[in-house]
Amino acid sequence: MVKRVVVLGCGAWGTATVKLVADNVKSSKEFHEEVYWYVRDEDCNGRSLTTWINQEHINPKYLPTLDIPSNVSASSNIQKVVEEADIILVSYPSCYILWLVENVKKFIKDGAYFVSFCKKVVEEADIILVSYPSCYILWLVENVKKFIKDGAYFVSFCKGLILCPEENRIKLVSDVIREQTGKSCVVVIGATTAVEVAKQHFTEATIGSKNLTYAHEVKRLLQSDYLKLVITQDDVGVELCGALKNVVAIAAGICHGLDLGDNTKAAVLRIGFWEVSELMKELFPDRGMFAFTSIFHTSFY
Numbered sequence: 001m002v003k004r005v006v007v008l009g010c011g012a013w014g015t016a017t018v019k020l021v022a023d024n025v026k027s028s029k030e031f032h033e034e035v036y037w038y039v040r041d042e043d044c045n046g047r048s049l050t051t052w053i054n055q056e057h058i059n060p061k062y063l064p065t066l067d068i069p070s071n072v073s074a075s076s077n078i079q080k081v082v083e084e085a086d087i088i089l090v091s092y093p094s095c096y097i098l099w100l101v102e103n104v105k106k107f108i109k110d111g112a113y114f115v116s117f118c119k120k121v122v123e124e125a126d127i128i129l130v131s132y133p134s135c136y137i138l139w140l141v142e143n144v145k146k147f148i149k150d151g152a153y154f155v156s157f158c159k160g161l162i163l164c165p166e167e168n169r170i171k172l173v174s175d176v177i178r179e180q181t182g183k184s185c186v187v188v189i190g191a192t193t194a195v196e197v198a199k200q201h202f203t204e205a206t207i208g209s210k211n212l213t214y215a216h217e218v219k220r221l222l223q224s225d226y227l228k229l230v231i232t233q234d235d236v237g238v239e240l241c242g243a244l245k246n247v248v249a250i251a252a253g254i255c256h257g258l259d260l261g262d263n264t265k266a267a268v269l270r271i272g273f274w275e276v277s278e279l280m281k282e283l284f285p286d287r288g289m290f291a292f293t294s295i296f297h298t299s300f301y
Contacts, residue, residue, distance in 0.1 A: 002029070005221060006036040006081050006125035008100065008140055009091035010049065010074075012062045012194035013157055017091050017129055019198065022069035024221060031221060033071050036085070036125055038144070041076035050074045066198045082125050083107040083147035087214075087221065088114045088154035089129005090137070090177065090185075097137010097162055097173045100130065101180030104140060107147015113184030113214050114154005114177045126152055127221065134160030134173050138180075145181045153184040155218055159242045170283060172239050186214050187235055188222070189242035200226045207231045208238030240280045248272035 005025065007018045018037050025031040041048050044060045052060050053074035057067055075081055082088060082104050092100050114128060128148070130140065137158060158173040174185040190205025197203050207229050209215040215231045223229045232238060251272055255265040 001126075002032050003086035003126035003217075004032040004034075004036070004084055005087045005089065005127040005129060006038065006085040007089045007091065007129040008038045008081070008104070008144065009130055009157075010037065010039040010053075010059060010062065011091065012198075014091040015059045015063045015066060015068070016194040016198040017089055017157060018072055019066060019068055020222060020224065020227065021089065021129060022072045024224060026069070026071060028220075030217075031127070035069075035072050036081045037072050037074045038078055038081040038140075039074045039076055048076075050076055063195065063198050078103060078143045079107050079147035081147075082128055082144040082152070083109065083149050085109070085125010085128040085148060085152040086112050087127005087129065087218070088112060088125060088144075088148070088152055088183070089127065090114055090140070090154050090156040090158060090173075091130050092134060092137045092140050092158055097134050097141060097158060097176045098164075098180070099138030099142050100140015101145060101177050102138055102141050103143020103145060104128075104148055105142075105145015105181035105183070107144055107149075108181050108183050109149015109152045111150050112148050112152010112154075113186060113211070114156055114174070114181070125149070127155065127217075128152060129155045130158065130177075134158045134162060137162065137173055137176060141177060141180045148181065148183065153186065153214055154181070155186045155188060157188050159189065159246075161240075161243050172236065174235065174239055184209075184211055184214060186211070186218050187239045187242075188218065188229070189238050191245075197227065202226050202228075204228045204230075206238050208235030209233065210235060236284055237280065240283070241276065244276045244279065245273075248276065 022035045162171045177185040186209040219229045251268045
């Protein structure tokens with residue numbers, strides 16, 4: 001069966017993602033050639049954003065110099081995008097993940113899965129790529145969940161954690177997607193920037209998923225000459241490191257700015273990653289060993 005891939009999120013990462021996927025599926029017999037793209041429509045220089053994308057093949061708001069392939073179909077109708085999706089790629093800010101999941105879960109078909117990351121755009125999708133800031137995920141999921149067909153799944157590129165004060169806990173973006181939609185969610189995380197991916201600079205990232213069938217499918221979908229992907233089943237470790245590493249990076253940057261020397265910077269990195277590992281155990285004590293995190297943190301000893 002040829003699988004349909006959709007992308008949710010039209011920021012810089014969403015734009016880079018949709019180009020990468022659209023280029024890859026053109027030569028694939030495994031995935032549908034047309035890629036649906038959910039775009040929150042707005043006016044840009046007197047024309048709607050979807051019109052710019054579908055007619056001029058550019059996103060004038062984000063990465064305006066990037067040519068968007070002609071096999072990309074942008075829509076502001078969330079049902080159309082997700083209800084036939086098999087793989088849903090999510091690129092949203094983590095603070096919006098709850099909204100996102102709440103809005104898409106009623107449209108997702110059985111068997112679809114997320115990679116963690118509307119009514120008329122998702123209804124035929126098999127794979128839904130989400131590239132939204134995490135702060136919008138709740139909004140996004142709320143709008144697409146009712147349209148997603150059986151068998152579809154999500155792929156999330158979202159970096160961040162979601163604070164749920166009503167439950168007095170912090171949640172992963174992928175957990176919110178799974179809980180709200182009942183669909184699987186694969187995460188793709190790395191030290192990456194959208195602009196450099198769009199420019200086809202060499203980039204490496206990690207796919208985290210307990211389901212290796214989905215993980216390898218996502219790798220076939222996304223990997224290219226300039227994007228290399230590795231797979232781990234430690235999806236929790238990958239997602240948490242993607243969010244928490246930035247705290248350590250800021251501390252290392254302060255050391256550099258104050259000219260404290262390489263020894264101090266190395267100490268901040270080593271202790272910082274150890275603290276990340278300990279925090280992960282505290283936040284998710286029921287998730288078992290973090291294989292990815294152990295490699296991540298012991299490499300500094």
